[in-house]
Amino acid sequence: MRLDVVSIFPEYLAALDVSLVGKAAKSGLLDVHLHDLRDWTHDRHRTVDDTPYGGGAGMVMKPEPWGQALDALAPADGPTQPRLIVPTPAGRPFTQELAYELAAEPWLAFACGRYEGIDARVASYAAERMRVDEVSIGDYVLNGGEVAVLVMVEAVARLLPGVIGNPESLAEESHSGDGLLEYPVYTKPPAWRGYDVPEVLLSGNHGLIAEWRHEQSVRRTAERRPDLLAAWGDVLSDQDGAEGVR
Numbered sequence: 001m002r003l004d005v006v007s008i009f010p011e012y013l014a015a016l017d018v019s020l021v022g023k024a025a026k027s028g029l030l031d032v033h034l035h036d037l038r039d040w041t042h043d044r045h046r047t048v049d050d051t052p053y054g055g056g057a058g059m060v061m062k063p064e065p066w067g068q069a070l071d072a073l074a075p076a077d078g079p080t081q082p083r084l085i086v087p088t089p090a091g092r093p094f095t096q097e098l099a100y101e102l103a104a105e106p107w108l109a110f111a112c113g114r115y116e117g118i119d120a121r122v123a124s125y126a127a128e129r130m131r132v133d134e135v136s137i138g139d140y141v142l143n144g145g146e147v148a149v150l151v152m153v154e155a156v157a158r159l160l161p162g163v164i165g166n167p168e169s170l171a172e173e174s175h176s177g178d179g180l181l182e183y184p185v186y187t188k189p190p191a192w193r194g195y196d197v198p199e200v201l202l203s204g205n206h207g208l209i210a211e212w213r214h215e216q217s218v219r220r221t222a223e224r225r226p227d228l229l230a231a232w233g234d235v236l237s238d239q240d241g242a243e244g245v246r
């Protein structure tokens with residue numbers, strides 16, 4: 001997979017050279033290209049923003065540098081086009097489902113906005129020749145798109161074949177196929193500062209362990225994300241419910 005990221009702070013994306021994504025890049029599973037939007041400005045101050053039409057606070061990113069950046073990294077007459085992801089608080093939610101969808105793409109491009117966002121015409125212009133998704137990583141406001149790109153690239157890269165050691169673990173994670181939150185995990189020592197590992201996990205009885213883990217996932221989901229439980233018929237008994245969640 002090729003990844004292009006355009007930002008006025010490309011150094012923010014240096015984290016893509018670290019850990020899992022960095023390893024994927026070094027092994028050739030990811031081909032990451034970072035671009036400085038100001039390389040497509042032509043004035044002395046390398047201006048990328050201007051005041052908003054219609055008034056209002058803050059500044060808006062000018063369309064011209066973005067148009068030239070997109071033309072440079074994905075020429076209109078090129079053999080293929082990337083799927084363009086534009087992080088924005090006004091975007092569709094970024095979900096595990098969308099992460100899987102993006103992981104199947106051969107080429108992703110990310111446009112990191114700043115200020116109050118990117119002139120809306122840029123997405124319209126790009127959509128003339130490439131798929132454009134305006135995406136939000138959550139219901140809170142950041143100062144720009146770089147953090148969102150780091151989140152999305154990590155969530156996507158780890159789904160690529162060969163990137164994580166044990167692909168089977170993907171199926172058991174929170175927000176994986178079954179829609180439940182992940183069960184609590186434990187490792188040695190069996191007793192630690194007055195807290196013991198649940199006996200069932202030391203029993204070696206894989207059927208009981210699976211049952212306990214599923215029940216813990218349902219309990220956690222009911223307590224923390226009841227919205228996800230709607231798809232499940234599992235209900236906690238009154239007695240279970242009264243115990244609450246430890």
Ligand SMILES: N#Cc1c(-c2ccc3ccn(Cc4ccccn4)c3c2)n[nH]c1N
Pocket residue numbers: 087088089091112113114115116117118135136137138139140141142143144145146148
């Ligand atoms: N994804 C995502 C985001 C963002 C995000 C993404 C890109 C930009 C480019 C500028 N800003 C600042 C800003 C503040 C206020 C109104 C508009 N824009 C961004 C914020 N905030 N929260 C999320 N979940």
